Amino acid sequence: MTVNLLEQNYLYLLKKIEKESFSYSDNSPISRKKSLGQFFTDSSVANYMSGLFSFKKSIDKKLKVLDCGAGHGILALALLYKLISKGYKIIELTLYEIDDKAVKYLNDNLKLFKERHNSIEFSYTIIQKNFILDNCSDKFDYIISNPPYFKLNKSDLEAKKMEHVVHGQPNIYMLFMTKSSELLHNDGEMVFITPRSFTSGTYFKKFREHLLDNLSLAHIHIFNSRKEHFKNESILQETIITKFIKAPSENITITSSEDSQFSLINSLKVTKEMIIKRGRNVIGIPSSQEDIEVLKLFGASQQTFRDMGYRISTGKVVTFRSRAYISIDKQNLFSSNKKSVPLLWMQNFKKEKLVFPLDSKKEQYIQDLDETKSLLIKNENYIIVKRFSSKEQHRRINIGYIFKDKLPYDYLGLENHLNYIYREERQLEKNEMKLFGSFLTSKKVDQYFRIFNGNTQVNATDILNLPIPAELFKGYKCQD
Ligand SMILES: C[S@@+](CC[C@H](N)C(=O)[O-])C[C@H]1O[C@@H](n2cnc3c(N)ncnc32)[C@H](O)[C@@H]1O
Known part of the structure; x- marks a missing residue:
């Protein structure tokens, strides 16, 4: 034939x-x-x-x-x-x-x-x-x-x-x-x-x-x-x-x-x-020569945030399980004198800044009781990392900042679609947070992240295990 x-x-x-x-x-x-x-x-x-x-x-x-x-x-x-x-x-x-x-x-x-x-x-x-x-x-x-x-x-x-x-x-x-x-x-x-x-x-x-x-x-x-x-x-x-x-x-x-x-x-x-x-x-x-250069840059670096002593955890408030304790409005729904604290969602972070409370249909408060204590975190300085993002978004890693002095509360609730970065032995400092944040949202980190991540999740381990090329993290002095 x-x-x-x-x-x-x-x-x-x-x-x-x-x-x-x-x-x-x-x-x-x-x-x-x-x-x-x-x-x-x-x-x-x-x-x-x-x-x-x-x-x-x-x-x-x-x-x-x-x-x-x-x-x-x-x-x-x-x-x-x-x-x-x-x-x-x-x-x-x-x-x-x-x-x-x-x-x-x-x-x-x-x-x-x-x-x-x-x-x-x-x-x-x-x-x-x-x-x-x-x-x-x-x-x-x-x-x-x-x-x-x-x-x-x-x-x-x-x-x-x-x-x-x-x-x-x-x-x-x-x-x-x-x-x-x-x-x-x-x-x-x-x-x-x-x-x-x-x-x-x-x-x-x-x-x-x-x-x-x-x-x-x-x-x-x-x-x-x-x-x-x-x-x-x-x-x-x-x-x-x-x-x-x-x-x-x-x-x-x-x-x-x-x-x-x-x-x-x-x-x-x-x-x-x-x-x-x-x-x-x-x-x-x-998918490009530029990506290969990024791989070489990150591949040459051994240090990670985990090695530097940072921790990352996931927000513990799964709203459908906590319905009895959360409300849109601070006053009306909790008619008793029970204390309530902010419940923060992805939507509360606009261009990385915390906006609270939101004029939204989402519950903005969670009661602070013995039953809910395990769901709450201390109000401290945190970097927030959103747990989901898609290929079509400008950046795969989207962050926000919580500064302790901006919220007059001892505790906070974080919804389950958020991760938060902290240190166990001390508060994060503002300068350190900004440095960390600008690294995570840089174009190079975005490229590196996309090379290895093909789904919509931004896992805690992905962040902690990111190699940190020294030249992208200038100015950082570890205080420990
Ligand atoms: C994604 S389709 C692909 C069909 C075809 N190869 C094509 O490319 O157009 C997968 C096929 O596997 C068959 N299938 C599903 N489970 C199977 C199994 N356990 N053993 C054998 N065939 C299975 C489905 O009926 C279906 O026709």
């Missing part, structure tokens, strides 16, 4: 699958899609992902390929076409798909492919079983997947079976990646499209360790705009494509494109040491 004809067939079949899977999805109840974690890949993403394999394996030997969570087969078929165009002649494909309706389409699409390509030795097996629970003893050269995404409970059978990577609440996609990593031949390769959360989330720590102990990360692709990758779905998670190989490798390619049309692809080469922070095995994703 000439390359032209091959290309025509390829485009025809991929577009056909895209169309039918999207219309299948449109007609499927949301609850069903959610329970199956079913979001289909478009043809341009499938084409891009299938092109990431190295195609270094001998073309004369049998190549074993797996697509787990195959849906209508768009990824497997994109890869099959790439393989034929590279000259592979003996291909054995295995596909896992649990949804019986999708399996019908999958079977039709593969049958059609087989009919049209009778000059190669091609066989396929569709396994309509749970990929995680099935005892698959085969090994594969290439694995391609857009796995299902949804949270599991630790007591679910899938989580129990993969206990060795579960730490906190697991997501099924990481179990698909784990199982795939265990099914790869030496020198095998796997390409996945998943949420970015596994690169830094605490719940993925054990998983990352397992993955990075057994495979090398070879490629990461990120999308600059969040909404465009799955044309038919509104996916709010940041999505990435990763390639892992079962062979030692020090170098990683990082590419980025605006969206799933893959125009304007930017490409960087980095080393493992530059982006994988040992200890927590967190994976950073720089």
Whole structure:
């Protein structure tokens, strides 16, 4: 078959699958899609992902390929076409798909492919079983997947079976990646499209360790705009494509494109040491040469706020649990003579300054009683760090200041979406707070933070473990 004809067939079949899977999805109840974690890949993403394999394996030997969570087969078929165009002649494909309706389409699409390509030795097996629970003893050269995404409970059978990577609440996609990593031949390769959360989330720590102990990360692709990758779905998670190989490798390619049309692809080469922070095995994703300079600057620094003796804690007032003790208005709701103190929210900090009380529907006061004492903190000098922010915000780290002398109270309540920084043995000083605050909100810290944090959380440990390059923290003299 000439390359032209091959290309025509390829485009025809991929577009056909895209169309039918999207219309299948449109007609499927949301609850069903959610329970199956079913979001289909478009043809341009499938084409891009299938092109990431190295195609270094001998073309004369049998190549074993797996697509787990195959849906209508768009990824497997994109890869099959790439393989034929590279000259592979003996291909054995295995596909896992649990949804019986999708399996019908999958079977039709593969049958059609087989009919049209009778000059190669091609066989396929569709396994309509749970990929995680099935005892698959085969090994594969290439694995391609857009796995299902949804949270599991630790007591679910899938989580129990993969206990060795579960730490906190697991997501099924990481179990698909784990199982795939265990099914790869030496020198095998796997390409996945998943949420970015596994690169830094605490719940993925054990998983990352397992993955990075057994495979090398070879490629990461990120999308600059969040909404465009799955044309038919509104996916709010940041999505990435990763390639892992079962062979030692020090170098990683990082590419980025605006969206799933893959125009304007930017490409960087980095080393493992530059982006994988040992200890927590967190994976950073720089997307420009400037980001690499930031990594070098922070990488050269050993000192952290934790080393300098600072502490950070989370506001203890979870409002729905404390309803009986909180009120909008100081006087009216607490008609008794019980004492009340400020309850501070994110909204109380405007351009870092504390504004209290707010003219707001949010409760501004909490009672100061024996029952609430454990929820309150002493009124002292604190730096407040908001616990959530999004990629679209100007800065990921947003702060505020509480100065003791601005509030005539002995105690304060801090709502649970806030963290506060303090020292145990002494008050924070105003100058020190300003220095600390301007460091945390600087452009360089923002860049560094974004490289390592792909979710919306700003964790206490992320702040305490930030390396502090001396040149960005000039003027600080530790008094201890
Ligand atoms: C995110 S969709 C991707 C579908 C297809 N690969 C694509 O890219 O368009 C994941 C697929 O995995 C299937 N699935 C969900 N849980 C599964 C399981 N435990 N074992 C096998 N397949 C599963 C779903 O039915 C769904 O079709």
